[in-house]
Amino acid sequence: KQWYQRRVRGETGFEGVMRVRCSKGLKVVAHHGNFFIRSADLLALPNIDSDKSFVLQLAITENISATKYSVIQSALLYTTSSGERRIRVLTACIPVTSNMMDMFKTADVGAIANLTAKMAIDKALGAQLSTAREAVVNKCVDILTVYRESFASPTASNQQLVLPDSLRLLPLYILALIKNTMFRSGTEIRPDERIY
Secondary structure, three states: OHHHHHHHHOOOEEEEEEEEEEOOOEEEEEEEOOOEEEEOOEEEEEEEOOOOOOEEEEEEOOOOOOOOEEEEEEEEEEEOOOOOEEEEEEEEEEEOOOOHHHHHHOOOHHHHHHHHHHHHHHHHHHOOHHHHHHHHHHHHHHHHHHHHHHHOOOOOOOOOOOOOHHHOOHHHHHHHHHHOOOOOOOOOOOHHHHHO
16 A cells, blocks of 8 residues: 555656766766666666666776775756656765775675666576576675685684675575566566566
8 A cells, every 4th residue: 555655646757867977087887777878977767766776887997096085976857747847966975995894894785786686687688587596696606705705714614604794684685686586487487477
């Protein structure tokens, strides 16, 4: 019931256009989500609401370790259901560090799981479903392997799972993702169920 009320009463934007800019040394290399890319930094969004999410992958193109912060800004121009044009601007100032431990401590497990899911969807559209599931598991293993090799104590057992506090739920999120109807293997799931 609440889901329907939110759909009917919630604010929806139409004919949206979103542009993302980064400070010097950063570059947007990939976009994930439901949109149309008009140019390298301009996304067309037919409709947008508070439940939609878009993921951008950034790459470091120059040495940014001399700066304390990097800035990412997105601007969304859209039309409300009453015909009013609005602009929403989101600016994030992110601290720059060369210490990998700081990066792992401040990692956002929800954002990592969201990015992994959207990358898996893109992979599933271009390849087999089993390839996408395997890529999701490999991404999780890669993240945890880097942490283990960099920060695990030499006395830790090879059988022990070593995780930073910020990423303790990552294996659970990845397991839930590959058990999701969309990525579940088997022929008992119809295509329309998989897409919904």
